[in-house]
Amino acid sequence: MKSESKKTIAILGAAGSLIAAAMMLQKNAGGASGGLEPVSKPTQPEPPSEVARCDSDAPARGDKDFGTGKLHASLSSGKILRGTGGNLHAGFDLSAMTAIAGPRPPLNLAIVIDRSGSMAGERLDYAKSAAIGIVERLGDADRVALVQYDDNAQVVVSSIPTDRGGKDRLRGAIRELTVGGSTNLHEGMTLGRDEVQRTLTTGQVSRIILLSDGKANAGVIDQSAIADTARQAADKGVRITSVGVGLDYNENLMEAIAEAGRGNYYYVKNSIDLEKVMAGEMAGIQATVATNVELRLRAACAGVEIAEVMGYETRREGDTVVVPMADLFGGDSRKLLVSLKVPDRQNGRLGAVQGELSFRDARSGENKKVAIALAVEVTDDHAAVNDSIDKDVMAQVLKVQAAQSMRDAAAAYEKGDQQGAISILRASESSIEQTRGRFGISAQAAAPALGGLRVMADEAAKADPSSGDGKDLLKKNKAAARDLSKGK
Secondary structure, three states: OOEEEOEEEEEEOHHHOOOOOEEEEOOOOOOOOOOOOOOOOOOOOOOOOOOOOOOOOOOOOEEEOOOOOOEEEOOOOOOOOOOOOOOOEEEEEEEOOOOOOOOOEEEEEEEEOOOOHHHHHHHHHHHHHHHHHHHHHHOOEEEEEEEEEEEEEEEEEEEEEEEEHHHHHHHHHOOOOOOOOOOOOOHHHHEEEEEHHOOOOOEEEEEEEEEEOOOOOOOOOOHHHHHHHHHHHHOOOOOEEEEEEEOOHHHHHHHHHHHHOOOOEEEEOOHHHHHHHHHHHHHHHHHHEEEEEEEEEEEEEEEEEEEEOOOEEEEEEEEEEEEEEOOOOOEEEEEEEEEEEOOOOOOOEEEEEEEEEEEEEEEOEEEEEEEEEEEEEEEEOOHHHHOEEEEHHHHHHHHHHHHHHHHHHHHHHOOOOOHHHHHHHHHHHHHHHHHHHHHOOOOHHHHHHHHHHHHHHHHHHHHHOOOOOHHHHHHHHHHHHHHHHHHO
16 A cells, blocks of 8 residues: 655644643645545454553553664653543554674665766766765675666666675776766666566575665656655665765755655765765665564554554555664664543543564564554543653653654745744744743653754854855755654
């Protein structure tokens, strides 16, 4: 089923009546709009291994070990006030252990390089150096294909093992890359996908590394269509990391590719930093501990609605909301925030949400699952509601609020409304400070949200939107907003 990208959503107040106003957020995941329908009452559901029923004794927070890491889940408040709307959040936190020593899974990669005319000079030189750096870090059991694209795309080197002979061939081919014409990004990505899929076997970690410094202006150029191709590749096991270089590429497209392709997205202002960025990406890929990662969410009781999942694409399978995620590497962590609406007309405990994490262990190849369930209590006790607030989840709510304000400000700034952008950021900063004080969230926990807003506002005040510094501001802060929405 095709993923549903949500563009305009409402993140309602956490902890019952303690947040009086709704925080309107917008999720940027591929650029297409459309709302996620609330989860309706299931018809003869098949419960996962652990079920929170309507009269539930499940906790408001809990931890589950999944072998290569830990899944922590918590409601923003373990108790809500009766008759105040039933709005709260659930936070899910995945943390992977540091990768253990020993043989790692083999890698199956495609390096896809933009060689359009704008790559002439040092940009192509640094891209070639970064590509050679990737090849040098691989072993005999790994595979790499090299693809180039300008007006059209070509497979320069079909997928080959990176043994001594393979590395020699790849180095030579990379050094011979020259600049061409336009930017047929979609065809380059498609050829890279085909090369990885052609030799993809169970137990491999796959990735396309897509590099561009411009706007897609040849072949398929529609952002939704390109993101769909990335999504289909990810569904078949081929993840896509996108790297935007310089100030002239389409950052919305490159982020959409990474989001749909369940990979990483990097903004590289200076070409000289390409090799360092690619070294970090390779370190993560080589330390992969879990692939095919998905979190499946279901309302635990009739009347509970899963209103939105922030920062991630989702798809629907019956009464289940499925959240596909990028592969987990050793030491990696993921935070996911879900807005819920629960029945609040009658006091007592009720199941709120069920989560099931599924993945493939990258070393053993074993498919694994772990389930967790959360419940909330409806009460008339204001003090008990206050005491049950989870400050960590609320800090994540602040990050998501800040991320949306940064996106809204970027949209205004891109249209030339410099003062409007600054006003959005300053107003959000003030609101988050008030919320932080209301819930007793520490300055340290709120620092990522507040810091992102302040830095962007200060930079926006100094840089004209049409200047090079203005373009840098947009790309850098859109990337920062994406990270904030994912809890980073």
